Amino acid sequence: xxKHIHTLISCxxxxxxxxxxVPSANAQGRRRxxxxxxxxxxxTPYKTTMLANGKDEVSIKVMVIDGVGSQMTDAANPxxxxxxxxxxxxxxxxxxxxxxxxxxxxxxxxxxFRNGLLWVTLIAGKTTGHIxxxxxxxxxxxxxxxxxxxxxxxxxxVTTAKYTPKKVTDKILGADISFLPELENxxxxxxxxxxxxxxxxxxxxxxxxxxxxxxxNAPANPKGYSPNKGFCDLEHTKAMAKRIKAAGMxxxxxxxxxxxxxxxxxxNKPAAWVxxxxxxxxxxxxxxxxxxxxxxxxxxxTPDMVQVGNEINHGMxxxxxxxxxxxxxxxxxxxxxxxxxxxxxxxxxxxxxxLGGQNAEARFFLDQMxxxxxxxxxIGLSYYPKWHGTLDDLKNNMADLAKRYPQQVMVAEYSxxxxxxxxxxxxxxxxxxxGTFIWEPLSTWEGIFDRDGKANxxxxxYDEIAKKYVTGNQ
Numbered sequence: 001x002x003k004h005i006h007t008l009i010s011c012x013x014x015x016x017x018x019x020x021x022v023p024s025a026n027a028q029g030r031r032r033x034x035x036x037x038x039x040x041x042x043x044t045p046y047k048t049t050m051l052a053n054g055k056d057e058v059s060i061k062v063m064v065i066d067g068v069g070s071q072m073t074d075a076a077n078p079x080x081x082x083x084x085x086x087x088x089x090x091x092x093x094x095x096x097x098x099x100x101x102x103x104x105x106x107x108x109x110x111x112x113f114r115n116g117l118l119w120v121t122l123i124a125g126k127t128t129g130h131i132x133x134x135x136x137x138x139x140x141x142x143x144x145x146x147x148x149x150x151x152x153x154x155x156x157x158v159t160t161a162k163y164t165p166k167k168v169t170d171k172i173l174g175a176d177i178s179f180l181p182e183l184e185n186x187x188x189x190x191x192x193x194x195x196x197x198x199x200x201x202x203x204x205x206x207x208x209x210x211x212x213x214x215x216x217n218a219p220a221n222p223k224g225y226s227p228n229k230g231f232c233d234l235e236h237t238k239a240m241a242k243r244i245k246a247a248g249m250x251x252x253x254x255x256x257x258x259x260x261x262x263x264x265x266x267x268n269k270p271a272a273w274v275x276x277x278x279x280x281x282x283x284x285x286x287x288x289x290x291x292x293x294x295x296x297x298x299x300x301x302t303p304d305m306v307q308v309g310n311e312i313n314h315g316m317x318x319x320x321x322x323x324x325x326x327x328x329x330x331x332x333x334x335x336x337x338x339x340x341x342x343x344x345x346x347x348x349x350x351x352x353x354x355l356g357g358q359n360a361e362a363r364f365f366l367d368q369m370x371x372x373x374x375x376x377x378x379i380g381l382s383y384y385p386k387w388h389g390t391l392d393d394l395k396n397n398m399a400d401l402a403k404r405y406p407q408q409v410m411v412a413e414y415s416x417x418x419x420x421x422x423x424x425x426x427x428x429x430x431x432x433x434x435g436t437f438i439w440e441p442l443s444t445w446e447g448i449f450d451r452d453g454k455a456n457x458x459x460x461x462y463d464e465i466a467k468k469y470v471t472g473n474q
Contacts (some may be wrong), residue, residue: 038075039067041135041143042386047361048264049313049323050087050124050131052149057090057123060145061389062135064116069386069416075116077137083107084132086125086149093119113137124149128324146265148314150324155371158334163375165407166348168305171426171470172410172435173462174210174252175203179443181240182231192455199442199449200247206448206459207466211244212252212412212437213237214310217259217270217288224259234292241301252437253296253303254352255336256310257285257317264314264354267321278320278328282335285317289339293347302344307412308336311354311382313365323365330372337375352380352412357389359397366405378434379405380412383421391417395424402432410434415445418461426469435469 042065047058064075083089084107092102094114102111111118124131124147131147180199190199192206200211215237220230230236237253244251256262259270273284289308296302309316312333315323321332333351340347351369355362366379379401383394394411401409409432411425418438425436441448441458448459466472 035066035068035070037066038064038072038077038140040065040141041079041137042069043133043135043143043145044387044389045133045145045147046358046389047147047364048145048355048358049148049150049361049364052086052124052126052128052151054126055123057121058147060120060122060133062118062120062143064113064137064140072116075113077140078110078112079118080136081109081111081120082134082136083122084134085130085147086127087122087131087147088125090121090123091119092121095119122147148323150326152326152368155330155368156327157371157373158330159373159375161373161375163373165375165377166346168348168378168408168434170209170250170435171433172210172250172437173208173422173466173470174212174435174437175208175441176212176214176254176413176437176439177203177442178212178214178232178240179440181236182226183443185229185231188453190449190453190455192459198243198247199453200243200249202455202459203448203462204247204249206455206462207470208249208462209466209470210250210252210304210435210437211240212254213240213244214254214256215292216256218272219259221259221271223271225261234295237292238295238299238301241296241303242299245301250304251301252305252307252350253292254307254310255289255292257288257336262309262316263311267309267312267314267316267318269317269320273317278331281317281320282331285332286335286339289336290342293340293343297343303347305348305350305378306340307350307352307380308333308340308376309352311352311413313353313355313361326368327372330369330374333369333374333376348378349376350378350380350410350412351376352382354382354413355388355397356381356383356411356414357393357397359393359400362397362401363404366401370405377407379407379409381409382413382439383411384414385416391420391424394421398424398428402428402430408432408434411436413437413439415439415441418446418458419465422465422469 042063044061050056064072088106089104092111094100095117134144136142192202219225315321315329321329414421
């Protein structure tokens with residue numbers, strides 16, 4: 001999850017990385033981000049999809065954090081809250097969930113942090129659309145979150161066929177390294193203990209056994225992911241797929257179904273599909289999926305697993321596939337699933353949602369897909385603490401999903417807390433553990449290579465993780 005929108009609540013991690021390590025601008029001018037100094041208001045919602053029924057409530061954790069994301073437990077700043085959209089404040093409480101003595105109106109509120117933490121409760125109105133909560137503190141970077149409000153309606157199944165989820169027998173220690181061709185194009189070289197080598201081979205030597213690649217429809221478009229250059233298009237993906245398979249590793253393909261980043265804050269359809277009616281849109285998505293899969297199969301690099309969409313808890317291929325249009329979303333997902341299975345019936349299907357610690361919303365999404373009989377095999381979660389809660393939130397959510405649904409559960413994106421996240425993901429109960437994919441560890445956040453391409457201590461930590469959960473069990 002780094003990617004994806006031009007606001008702080010996005011997961012554009014390459015941009016976020018710059019925010020965290022270089023001087024940043026705010027209303028007071030430019031200042032350097034450092035540990036131990038208050039920097040930002042962090043807003044973590046425990047649902048980002050709500051029912052527009054006038055009753056549904058959401059708890060939102062609001063903290064003051066320093067430049068490396070640690071809570072400032074001594075913070076006592078006054079904070080101003082504002083709401084846009086059909087919702088109103090219910091309460092603002094301190095870390096012990098007791099009244100914080102806030103001044104509250106329907107859409108604005110004033111409070112004071114106690115120990116750097118407040119809990120805000122909102123209630124949705126009856127209008128579908130978006131709610132935006134913003135929290136501002138003088139001299140600090142503001143925090144915000146966007147919540148979608150929906151009315152699900154009666155579900156219409158996409159198929160009457162019964163589907164039994166495939167069981168993934170591998171234990172996956174994976175990584176999304178889609179940036180690799182771009183890094184190499186810039187001249188970056190990789191090494192391990194002084195010996196130069198291919199990044200993929202170095203990762204394999206430290207226990208990684210699966211690589212994830214994202215693919216965009218037409219990224220070379222002027223408004224695409226990689227204008228003129230086309231990184232992460234089909235041809236670049238085919239070349240990377242050959243390298244993955246030559247290394248003896250397995251391959252997860254992540255369809256964004258967009259020319260640009262797709263995530264919970266933006267899921268814009270490819271330019272080539274704009275203006276199509278819904279029947280043609282489904283056909284375009286299906287045919288595109290078939291074409292990509294067939295070209296990969298023809299060169300002997302059929303994906304072992306496929307994500308039909310990226311972080312799709314707010315839908316995909318907007319507006320037709322937005323979360324407020326659940327029947328249409330289910331049909332678009334099914335068009336993608338059908339395209340994958342048409343070429344490779346054995347390929348595992350993942351539905352990827354960005355809700356590592358948001359159990360109620362994860363259940364809402366999965367229940368809606370289940371009600372519409374969408375066939376898939378694996379539940380994939382993103383987990384970034386800033387947006388998805390604590391490690392306990394992740395652990396409890398994965399355990400609950402493993403008990404509720406027949407599918408296996410894995411962490412499809414993470415970066416920090418490497419050992420802790422893997423300990424949770426590989427010990428999911430009921431035999432439902434699959435593993436993890438770290439997001440872009442070559443170049444962002446806590447990278448497993450230094451900036452000069454040398455494998456570092458983070459890389460070495462995967463030797464232990466692999467031995468504990470992957471190679472040691474073979």
